[in-house]
Amino acid sequence: MPDKTSPQPSRGVRPLPMPLWLQGVIESCAAALMGIAGLAVLLIGMWLFGAWANMDLLAVGQLAGVLWLAGQGTPVALTVPQPGTEEIMSGTLWFLPLGLTAILLYLTTRVGHRLARASEARKLWQALIPAVLAYGLFAFGLSSLISVERIHVPPAGVLAPLGIFGLGIVLGVRRHYGSWRFLGTEAIGTWMSARSQQVRWMLSFLASMVKAATVGILAAVASAAVLTVVLIGVQWAPITEVYQRLGTGIWGGLALTLLQAALLPNLVLWVLSWMTGIGFSLGTGSLIAPAGTILGPQPAIPLLAAIPPESSLADTWWVLLIPVACGIVAGVWLFRDGENHVEDWITQRVGHPIVAPALATLTTGVILAAIVAVVMMLVWWLSSGSWGFGKFDEVGPTAWLSGLTLGGEVGVGAMLGYVLAPLVDAPLYSSTKDQTQPTVTSGSADPD
DSSP, X not given: OOOTTSOOOOTTOOOOOOOHHHHHHHHHHHHHHHHHHHHHHHHHHHXXXXXXXXXXXXXXXXXXXXXXXXXXXXXXXXXXXOTTSSOEEEEEEEOOOHHHHHHHXXXXXXXXXXXXXXXXXXXXXXXXXXXXXXXHHHHHHHHHHHOOSSEEOOGGGGHHHHXXXXXXXXXXXXXXXXXXXGGXXXXXXXXXXXXXXXXXXXXXXXXXXXXXXXXXXXXXXXXXXXXXXXXXXXXXXXXXXXXXXXXXHHHHHHHHHHHHHTXXXXXXXXXXXXXXXXXXXXXXXXXXXXXEEEOOOOOSOGGGGGSOSOOOXXXXXXXGHHXXXXXXXXXXXXXXXXXXXXHHHHHHHHOOTTHXXXXXXXXXXXXXXXXXXXXXXXHHHHHOBEESSGGGGXXXXXXXXXXXXXXXXXXXXXXXXXXXHHHHHHHHHHHHHHHHSOOOOGGGSOOO
16 A cells, blocks of 8 residues: 555646747747648659659758748759750749748748747747747758759858748737737837827828728739639630649649649739739740730749730730729728828818819829839739749849839829719718608697
C-alpha cells in the first residue's frame, strides 16, 4: 500500500506557460514550414504524374523553395543552359504571384493574432522580435540551401520575406485588438480634436476621398474579375487543349490548377489594365490591348490561353466605359457621405451659383483621380515583373501609364456621379419624407 504520508502531486498546479520568445520562434517557423510544405506537395504531385520528367526530386524541392521566396518578393537569379547548344540563358526571376502572396500573408497574420492573444500588450515585443528573427533566419537558410550552380539568391533578398512577415504581424495584432490603438491612433485622435474646425474638416474630407477612391477601385477590380471569368468560359477550349498537350493526368492537372490559382489575381489586374485601354504585355514586343493584340510564343500555362488571340476596338470599345461607370459609383457614394467640405469652402469664397459647384466638382474629381492613380500604380507594379528569361523579362502592365489612365477615367466618372447623385437621391428623399410625415385626421383638426 502506498504511504499516505508521502507528498501527493497537487491537481490544481498548472504547467508553466511557454516563454513568449519561444512561442514567437515556434509560431513563425510553423507558418514558414506550412507555406513551403504546401508548395512542395503540389509540385511533387505534378512530378509524380509526369511533369518535369527531366528533373529529380531534389530539383523539385528547390523549385518549391524558389516559389516560396519569389512569392514574397525575393529576386532569384537563374542560369539555364540551352539544350543542344553551348549557349547559357540567364535572368532574374522577380514576380509576385499574388494568390500565393496572399496565402503566405494569411499564415503570417495568424502568427500575429496568436502571439497577441498569448501575451499582454506591454510584453508583446518579447514574442514579436524573436518571431521576426526566426522568420528571417528561415528565409536565409532556405536561400542558402537552394543556391546552387544555376540558382542564386542575393543575401539582401531575404529582407523581402521579412516585409511580408512584418505586414502580416501588424494585421494579425490589429485583428486581435480590433482597432489600431496599439499603433498610437488614440494620440492621433487627440491631436485632431485639438486642431481648429477647418483642420478637422479637411482631414474628414481627405478620409472621405480615400473611402470614395476605395469604392471606385473595388468596383473596377470586381468588374475585371467578372470579365476574367467570362474570358475563361469563352476560351475554355484553348485552355483544355493546353492541359492535354501537357499530359499531366487528372491529379497532375489538379495540382497545376491549384498553382495557377496563385496567378489568377495577377490576371484579374492585367484584365483591369486592358479595360483602361492601355493593356499589358507578356514579354518584350508583345501587347494585349482592346485596340489590338500582338502575341508571340507563350509559356505552356493553361490560364494564359484565356487571352483572346485577336481584338479590335470596334468590338471592344464598350470595355473602356466600365472604369467610368465605376467612377460614377464612387461619385454617388461621395455625395451621400456628405463630407465634401471643399465644396463648402469653394462655395463660400466664389459664391457664383454656376462657377462654384463646377469648380468644386472638378476639384473633387481631380483629387479622387490622383488617389486612384497612386494606389493603382503600386498595385500594378506589384502585379508585374520578370519571369527571368529571354522575352519574358517584362510581363504585366506598364504601371504608371495604366495608373494614370484609370485615375483619369474614374475621376471623370466620379464627377458625373457627383453631379447626378442629387437627381438619383431626390425621389428617394421625397418618398422617405412622405412616409415619415404625420397624418392629420379629421378628429384632431383645429376647430378654428
